[in-house]
Amino acid sequence: MSGARLKAFHLARRLDGVGFSDIVKIRNRIMELRAQGARVFQFEGGEPFLNTPEHIKEAMMRALRENKTRYAPSSGIPELRAAIAEKVRTRNRIPAREEDVIVLNGGMQGLFGAFQSVVDPGDEVLVFSPYWTPIKDLIAHCQGVTVLVPTAEARREGFAATLARYASPRTRAIYYNTPQNPTGVVFTRAEAEEVARFATERDLIVIADEAYEDLVYDGEHVSIASLDGMFERTITSFTLSKSYAMTGWRVGYAVATEPWMTGLRKTTLYSTNGVSTPSQWAAVAALATPVSFFDEIRAEYRRRRDLLVAGLNELGFHCEAPAGAFYAFPDVSRLGLDSRAAADHLLERAQVATVPGVVFGEHGEGHLRFSFSTSIETIEQGLDSLRRNL
Known part of the structure; x- marks a missing residue:
């Protein structure tokens, strides 16, 4: 050679x-x-x-029996997007419409699309640490820079002051995960509001990871996109994996406004071109599960x-x-x-x-x-x- x-x-x-x-x-x-x-x-x-609960598995089998196996719209079947929009409005208090929802292959694809839609080479992303390990790699794939912000320091000394110490003119976004993996920290409403104010004042985008939203034992889960002025500057990634024991089904979704939704649609279209159609019908059944x-x-x-x-x-x-x-x-x-x-x-x-x-x-x-x-x-x-x- x-x-x-x-x-x-x-x-x-x-x-x-x-x-x-x-x-x-x-x-x-x-x-x-x-x-x-x-x-x-x-x-x-x-x-x-x-x-995985039986009614979800039955919904998948029913979809197969009814030959619901053809291509679905790359952003998701209308019935699932409508169910998601209703869920995030009522349970997460995020004012989403169906057009603000995209169905994805698990929470990972939502985060991948979010970082790809926001981060340019050289941009810095503030990440509360300890953090879920793939995040630094998702940022690296964009040729961005991970800047670690110790969660303990932020909770002890104040979020605004701590974030200000680690921010720079190159800061573009904040990765906001609650409940956190690996620590199990659940950010309070007051802490979410402090992060939101900082993001607004610095004109930053928030990439919110809410994979464990339904597994809160002490306190409450607050979606940062539900706070005043935050929906338009937040991309929120959700998954059915943890809530409904559907890890292998690979179904998640993201909620965002424009221009972020265009980015999410493009990264989905040219990677997986959507999610398994029968799995989406199972997801409709999952979201209908009583709280x-x-x-x-x-x-x-x-x-x-x-x-x-x-x-x-x-x-x-x-x-x-x-x-x-x-x-x-x-x-x-x-x-x-x-x-x-x-x-x-x-x-x-x-x-x-x-x-x-x-x-x-x-x-x-x-x-x-x-x-x-x-x-x-x-x-x-x-x-x-x-x-x-x-």
Whole structure:
């Protein structure tokens, strides 16, 4: 092969800063241990513990029987967009119309489209940290710059003052995730209002991630786009994955006005050209689920949260009860190890699989992420293994 041809064999530069998930490496190690005959107590995952409700599965099967399998409009079938618009108006207090809604392949596609629609090369995005790990890669794909804003500092010293310290003339947007992954922090209404004022005063766009909107145990969920003057400067990404145990169905949606909706439509049209038609009919059924469904689900998650958090604190791993999502984020610094070594230590000694805090940014160092979206038995046995082996 000639040298001239070899020069062509490189990826586009916009992928230079885009990595792969550390969690995949952890899962590979789990599979190795299982192949060796070990039982592993898994707390590293990010999926609901329950199965997809039967009425949603039946709606999918009905769509198949009725041959609702042809191309759908790339922005989503009208029935689903109407249901979403009604849901976000009544439950999220966002004044959306059907034309402000696009159906997507999970929350990830919503976030991908949002960053692609907003961020130019060199633009800076303020990201509350610790943060969900793909965010820095989504920003890097736009050749933007991630600027980490410590959540603890913002809550302690005030959001406006903290954001001002990290902002610059190149700041373009704020990534706003509540409830947060990995910490379970739920921003209060007052905190949302402070972020909104800052965004308005600095003329910034907010990319809101509300994947865990229905899993709030303490406080309330406030959609920042519902606040005065914020709908037009916010792109909000939602998913059915966590609320309805539909992770593998890959159905989500985004809500935004123009010009952002044009960007979302373009990124969807030239990537997936829409979402599986039968899955969209299942989503219509999901959104018709009575809101009382979430009362029972939250009670089950709260039971698991309280059991895990109490056990971690008994082990000397200081852990505050998360207000939302389904993760605990204990301080494990008493082990005297960095978070990657601590995760390895728990896996090797106690067969307990977690995620190193540093995976979620530098402000996660010294912590591990435990998911309590698992069985009561797994939580009890995992804690017992930690007590016996650490």
